[in-house]
Amino acid sequence: LSISPFIAKLPKVELHIHIEGTLTPELRWELAHRNNISLSYATFEDLKASYAVTLNHRPELNGRQPGIPTFLEAYFAGCEVLRTENDFYDLAMSYLSRCATMNVRYTEPFFDIQAHTRRGVPAEAVLNGYLRAQQDSAKSLGVHSRWILCFLRDEPVELGLQAYTEARPWAAGTVEGGKGLLHAVGLASNAYERPPMLFEEGFSVARKDGLHVTMHCDFGQKDTHAHMAEAIFHVCDGQGAERIDHGLDAEDREELWTGLVERNIGLTLCPHAYHRRTATDVLFPKIRRLWEKGVKFCINSDDPTLMHDVWIDGNMQKVYTYGGFSEGDMIQLVRNAVDMCWADDEIKTAIH
Ligand code: HPA
Ligand code: ZN
Numbered sequence: 001l002s003i004s005p006f007i008a009k010l011p012k013v014e015l016h017i018h019i020e021g022t023l024t025p026e027l028r029w030e031l032a033h034r035n036n037i038s039l040s041y042a043t044f045e046d047l048k049a050s051y052a053v054t055l056n057h058r059p060e061l062n063g064r065q066p067g068i069p070t071f072l073e074a075y076f077a078g079c080e081v082l083r084t085e086n087d088f089y090d091l092a093m094s095y096l097s098r099c100a101t102m103n104v105r106y107t108e109p110f111f112d113i114q115a116h117t118r119r120g121v122p123a124e125a126v127l128n129g130y131l132r133a134q135q136d137s138a139k140s141l142g143v144h145s146r147w148i149l150c151f152l153r154d155e156p157v158e159l160g161l162q163a164y165t166e167a168r169p170w171a172a173g174t175v176e177g178g179k180g181l182l183h184a185v186g187l188a189s190n191a192y193e194r195p196p197m198l199f200e201e202g203f204s205v206a207r208k209d210g211l212h213v214t215m216h217c218d219f220g221q222k223d224t225h226a227h228m229a230e231a232i233f234h235v236c237d238g239q240g241a242e243r244i245d246h247g248l249d250a251e252d253r254e255e256l257w258t259g260l261v262e263r264n265i266g267l268t269l270c271p272h273a274y275h276r277r278t279a280t281d282v283l284f285p286k287i288r289r290l291w292e293k294g295v296k297f298c299i300n301s302d303d304p305t306l307m308h309d310v311w312i313d314g315n316m317q318k319v320y321t322y323g324g325f326s327e328g329d330m331i332q333l334v335r336n337a338v339d340m341c342w343a344d345d346e347i348k349t350a351i352h
């Protein structure tokens with residue numbers, strides 16, 4: 001599916017992108033050499049080919065196949081080459097430069113700091129690398145960003161709290177002396193038997209610091225409707241999350257989609273992530289029904305280098321081509337993202 005000039009030119013805002021899921025095989029190869037890490041692939045072509053195949057991380061569907069990693073195993077394996085502040089800077093600049101070419105004016109990337117500190121990487125290497133990229137890309141590319149620390153939901157809650165405490169000096173200005181990188185917390189990684197309410201203390205600590213709260217409710221996972229109900233009605237002292245990442249399953253149940261509408265909770269959808277494992281004539285009518293029900297959502301890419309190199313422009317093109325969305329609807333989808341984002345008014349005005 002090629003990107004039409006209309007989609008290419010459309011100014012964009014991205015609210016669901018995992019920075020580690022933008023690591024290209026090219027940069028991974030380069031960083032492995034820079035850091036003297038031996039990869040289990042003999043050639044660059046072998047490494048590149050490994051990106052084509054991963055298993056669904058839903059354990060009850062898997063029937064493990066030896067030698068093929070699950071999606072999340074592949075994602076965390078890629079992180080191994082990221083060691084120094086410069087590595088994190090290069091990773092972030094590589095994505096932010098691509099934003100400039102796709103006309104993405106503003107982005108709120110997720111980062112998984114626990115995936116790095118648990119390997120012995122100092123938290124400040126991660127945070128200073130991203131902070132420097134945030135500042136440089138705003139200045140040199142006109143691409144603005146505010147970053148979201150994700151709790152790894154398959155790790156103990158205490159480790160998430162510890163990660164947050166370490167990252168706190170890099171938070172928004174609502175935290176005294178905050179350096180302005182981190183503006184929200186999220187919840188990512190394997191949702192299997194890890195409902196959002198387990199992380200209520202983490203959300204509460206971040207909210208007291210004036211940060212925003214979002215959480216993944218991945219499409220088609222075990223207990224996804226129950227997780228959605230918690231995210232809409234129970235977390236954050238019953239106020240619900242400010243946004244939900246994915247959340248497409250809400251379309252199945254009236255109490256969920258009406259809850260989203262009434263509480264004005266927007267969804268960050270990633271159509272290609274679902275299209276990888278869902279038929280076109282099932283998926284896109286579902287997205288369209290959500291639109292007709294009045295649920296607010298925007299279009300994003302999730303983990304583009306691990307998802308066949310389909311970036312935000314490719315995701316928008318899919319909705320445009322397969323979903324029956326007009327040019328006006330596509331513009332509204334970008335307006336939704338502006339509305340849902342956590343930029344300050346100055347940035348919002350600049351990207352409008
Ligand atoms: N699902 C859950 N967590 C994630 C993903 C995903 O697809 N990518 C990065 N973290
Ligand atoms: Zn995601």
